[in-house]
Amino acid sequence: MLSLNSISLDNMLPKVFVGQEPCGDSSDIWLHQVKFSRGETILLQAESGRGKTSLCSYMAQLRSDYVGQLHYLDEQGTELCIEPSELLRQHIGVMFQEHRLFADLTAVENVMLKNQLTQYTTEHEVRQQLSRLGLADRMDCPCSMLSLGQQQRVAFVRALCQPCSFLLLDEPVSHLDPANAAVMAEMVRERQVADDLCLIVTSVGHHLPSDFSQIYKL
Amino acid sequence: MKYLFLLLRRNVSAWQLLIFGVGGLVGALIVMLCMQSYRDIDRAYQSDDALFSENYLVISKPVSLRTTVKGLIGGQSLSFNEHEIEELRALPDVSEVAPFRTARFTVDAMVSAGHRTLRTEMFLESVPDEFIDLPLDDIEWKADLSDRFVPVLVPRNYLDLYNFGYASARGLPQLAEGLVGQFTFQLIIGGSFYHARIVGFSTRLNTILVPDAFLADANRVYGEGKDDSPSRLIVRTRGEEAGASLLQYLTRMHYVVADGGEALVRMRSMVYGIVWAVAAVGILVMLLSFFLLVVSFLLLIERNREIFRNLISLGYNQKQITRPYRLLALVVDVIVWAVAAMLCSIFYPYIGALILEASPSLQPAGMGIFYLAAFIGCLVFVLIHYTVIWYGVKRITKR
Numbered sequence: 001m002l003s004l005n006s007i008s009l010d011n012m013l014p015k016v017f018v019g020q021e022p023c024g025d026s027s028d029i030w031l032h033q034v035k036f037s038r039g040e041t042i043l044l045q046a047e048s049g050r051g052k053t054s055l056c057s058y059m060a061q062l063r064s065d066y067v068g069q070l071h072y073l074d075e076q077g078t079e080l081c082i083e084p085s086e087l088l089r090q091h092i093g094v095m096f097q098e099h100r101l102f103a104d105l106t107a108v109e110n111v112m113l114k115n116q117l118t119q120y121t122t123e124h125e126v127r128q129q130l131s132r133l134g135l136a137d138r139m140d141c142p143c144s145m146l147s148l149g150q151q152q153r154v155a156f157v158r159a160l161c162q163p164c165s166f167l168l169l170d171e172p173v174s175h176l177d178p179a180n181a182a183v184m185a186e187m188v189r190e191r192q193v194a195d196d197l198c199l200i201v202t203s204v205g206h207h208l209p210s211d212f213s214q215i216y217k218l
Numbered sequence: 219m220k221y222l223f224l225l226l227r228r229n230v231s232a233w234q235l236l237i238f239g240v241g242g243l244v245g246a247l248i249v250m251l252c253m254q255s256y257r258d259i260d261r262a263y264q265s266d267d268a269l270f271s272e273n274y275l276v277i278s279k280p281v282s283l284r285t286t287v288k289g290l291i292g293g294q295s296l297s298f299n300e301h302e303i304e305e306l307r308a309l310p311d312v313s314e315v316a317p318f319r320t321a322r323f324t325v326d327a328m329v330s331a332g333h334r335t336l337r338t339e340m341f342l343e344s345v346p347d348e349f350i351d352l353p354l355d356d357i358e359w360k361a362d363l364s365d366r367f368v369p370v371l372v373p374r375n376y377l378d379l380y381n382f383g384y385a386s387a388r389g390l391p392q393l394a395e396g397l398v399g400q401f402t403f404q405l406i407i408g409g410s411f412y413h414a415r416i417v418g419f420s421t422r423l424n425t426i427l428v429p430d431a432f433l434a435d436a437n438r439v440y441g442e443g444k445d446d447s448p449s450r451l452i453v454r455t456r457g458e459e460a461g462a463s464l465l466q467y468l469t470r471m472h473y474v475v476a477d478g479g480e481a482l483v484r485m486r487s488m489v490y491g492i493v494w495a496v497a498a499v500g501i502l503v504m505l506l507s508f509f510l511l512v513v514s515f516l517l518l519i520e521r522n523r524e525i526f527r528n529l530i531s532l533g534y535n536q537k538q539i540t541r542p543y544r545l546l547a548l549v550v551d552v553i554v555w556a557v558a559a560m561l562c563s564i565f566y567p568y569i570g571a572l573i574l575e576a577s578p579s580l581q582p583a584g585m586g587i588f589y590l591a592a593f594i595g596c597l598v599f600v601l602i603h604y605t606v607i608w609y610g611v612k613r614i615t616k617r
Contacts, residue, residue, distance in 0.1 A: 062531055088533030100528040104228035105221070113221040114532050162533075 002082060004091040004165045005075045006037035006198075007059055012068035014054050028216040029055065031068070036198050038165050041210055044202045046218035052202035053097050055218070056168045059200075060094050061087055089118055095159035097170040097202075099151045103144035107135060107154045110143055111161055118162040129157045133183055149175040156184055160191060167191070169201045173208050185209045219541060222534075226542040229522055238514055239550055245507030246558035246595055252500045253591045254566065258573060273455045273483060274349065274422055276318075276476040277468065297447035302471075306453065311464035313456045317448030318425065319344045319433050322441035326406040327414070342370075342405075343425045344433040349452050351422040358417055361432035363439060367413045368405055371427040374419035395419060408440030423452070424476060450476075455483070462487050511599065512606050515547065519610035530615045539615070540607050547603035551596050559592035 013030045028034070029044070030051065036042060044052055057063040058070060061084040072080040072087075082091060101110050111126045130139045133153040143151055152175045159167065167188070173181040185208050192199055201208050202218075279285075279296045289296070298317070307315045321342040328337045347354055352371065361368045381392040398416050405412040420427065437446075455464060465483055468475060475483075519526075529539050563585050 060531070085530075085533050085535040088531070094531065096531065100531055102225055102525065102528065105225060109221055109224060113225065116219065116221045117533055117538075158532075 002080050002091075003074050004072055004080060004082070004087075006035050006073045006077075007166065008069075008071040008073060009034040009036075010069035010071065012055075012058065012066050012070060014051050015065045015067060017051065018067060027218050029218050034216070036166070036200060038198045039196050040198045041192070041213045042198070042200045043207060043210075043212040043215045044200065044218050045207070045215060046202075046204070048204055050218040052204075052218055053170055056094060056096075056170045056200075056202065059166070059168060060092050090163055092166045092168060093159045093162050093164040095155050095167075095169045095172055097174070099148075099155040101143040101151055101154060101158075104142060106142055107139040107146065107150075110154055111158045114158045114161045120162050126157065126161065129160070129187070130154065132187065133157065134180060147175075149177070149180070152176060153180065153184070156187075160187070164195070164197055166198045166200065169199070169208065171202055171204065173206060174204070178209075182209055219538070222529075222538065223542050225525065226546065229525060230518065230546070234518065235550065238518070239554055241507070241510055241514055242550060242554040242599065243558055245504070245511055246555050246592070246599075247561065248500070248504050248507055249595050250558055250562050250588055250591045252497075252504055254562070254569075254587055255500065256497070257587055274351075275453045275455065275468075275483070276423070276450060277453060277473045278450045278476065280472055280474050297449045298451055299447060303448075303451065306451065306467075309464060309467060311455055312453055314348075314454040316346045316349055316452050318450040318452065319430060319437070319448070321407075321433060322437045322446070323408050328404040328406060329401075330404075341426065342428050342433060343450075344428050344430040345423065345452050346430050349423070349454065350427070351420055352418045359429055361429050363432070363435050366411070367415075368428050368432060369417040370414050371418050371420050371423070372416055373424045373426075374421050375424070377419055407436055410440075425450075508602070512602060515603055515606045516610055519543070519607065519614070523614050526611050526614045536608070536611055536615060540611050543607045543611075544604055547607060548600055551599045551603065555592040555596035555599070558595075559588050562588045 009029060010033055011031050017030065027046075027050070044055065046052055054063065054066070058066055072082055072091075074080055088094065102113065105113065107130055108123065108126060111130070112123060115121055115123075115126065127139060130136070130153070133156070135150060135153055138146060138150055143154060146154065152172065156169070156172060159169065169188075172184060176184065188199060188208070188210065191197065199210070201210065201212075279298070281296065285296055303315055303317065306312060325340050325342055326337055327340045328335060330336075347359070350359075350371065358369050377393065377395065377398065384390070385392050395418075399418075402413055402415045405414045462484075526539055566585065566588070
């Protein structure tokens with residue numbers, strides 16, 4: 001199997017920003033050469049509307065409305081060509097800012113829908129992870145009946161439910177209290193240790209309590 | 219794919235499926251009835267039913283005082299010349315034209331009953347065998363000058379005239395067709411005696427007919443060298459086309475059509491018009507139902523737009539996403555067409571009875587067509603739905 005080791009951003013800029021005020025001076029990412037590698041813990045910080053969610057979507061190959069280049073590299077620095085659905089199943093776990101849960105499915109079913117694709121874990125383990133995040137009594141409720149904070153935790157567990165070398169968390173604690181944010185950070189750390197993955201977290205200010213090796217301003 | 223199916227089940231309501239199924243069923247029934255109607259109409263065209271099959275017209279030129287006087291002084295003739303016959307033959311509505319051959323010699327008929335002998339002058343005509351409306355293989359329709367026997371066909375209305383006019387008025391017994399055929403009489407042609415027998419009664423041809431080959435030979439041997447141009451023509455029209463344009467031509471040429479043939483042609487044109495109008499409406503309704511089925515599935519896909527996008531963001535590919543929808547379409551289509559075929563085979567016998575009542579010469583088609591239609595229709599619907607699902611989802615999930 002292909003082994004994704006780093007993602008290189010080469011002078012990227014969302015098309016929507018093209019022709020607007022120069023971004024290169026105010027951003028560490030847009031129109032710069034940046035490389036994210038396994039083992040790193042990265043925080044992308046910016047106010048709203050600076051393209052945090054767009055960058056996550058670009059890296060996950062869910063959108064392509066940008067200029068510049070995006071490269072997926074293995075340990076030797078050789079460029080990898082990975083099919084988009086395989087990238088999302090095997091290499092990059094994403095927790096979306098808008099959660100993207102299925103309202104008619106329960107919390108467990110939402111996670112298992114992903115697990116059905118990746119065959120990464122068991123329903124028992126999924127339930128354990130949801131319980132750890134305080135959802136023991138809510139895991140069999142349809143997601144339409146969960147609060148935003150509860151939905152955010154379900155989306156997080158789902159993002160972990162796959163093998164990956166990169167984990168993108170788009171504003172993961174925006175609706176969480178500090179206690180739940182701390183549990184989430186702990187779970188991420190465990191996973192990072194186990195898989196040596198690259199954690200990329202975006203934030204508008206209230207961010208995941210982790211030890212970030214690098215902080216970028218968008 | 220348990221959870222993917224679960225997602226579909228939670229997002230497609232029973233009502234939606236029911237509406238989808240009923241819409242499909244209506245469409246399927248229309249398609250099957252259209253196919254069946256097409257087959258019935260096609261069978262009607264192939265049949266001998268006067269309204270659908272090829273038609274025969276006997277035409278002549280009008281007789282007036284002027285033509286009578288001119289005929290007496292040897293002027294204008296009421297016969298058709300070669301040019302007129304060829305012109306008629308070239309009409310698109312006409313498939314064949316044949317002249318009536320007339321005996322160019324004197325003919326006498328003689329019947330002997332006991333000591334009494336009845337003798338009368340008469341005439342004979344002939345047309346090519348294929349224009350005669352009787353199964354000639356079943357009757358003895360051959361004669362040779364040397365045989366001394368001539369089969370004769372007379373118009374059915376001669377028999378009716380006798381049975382319901384003369385016999386009734388005079389208290390004489392009425393005669394059945396078979397009984398008339400038992401009597402023989404004698405024909406005196408150019409002084410030679412021939413035995414003759416009435417072998418059948420024609421509805422189409424209002425004349426006394428003998429076999430064409432016999433009359434041709436007799437004219438050659440006994441003929442008196444008179445003008446050989448025919449004064450009556452028999453025209454065979456094309457089954458599916460004969461209509462208004464032929465009638466316009468006949469009117470323009472001042473030709474006369476015998477025995478209500480004109481009315482039949484008009485009726486046929488009308489029937490064709492109605493049949494095609496109904497077929498056009500049927501095709502339109504069928505296309506509409508196809509369109510509705512496509513739209514209903516597109517709406518279902520459009521309604522689940524967000525779901526497809528989210529599934530793509532989880533790493534599902536298009537093939538996996540469309541699988542439950544394709545399976546749903548397959549199951550619904552198979553059920554819909556099976557029910558449609560069942561309903562048709564239950565109710566078609568009643569329609570068949572109506573057809574039989576309307577035109578006894580038509581036999582309603584069998585049920586096999588329904589099962590074939592159901593199979594083909596199901597295949598087409600499944601293909602359409604698969605295509606709609608595939609491209610509908612592709613459009614939504616394009617990155």
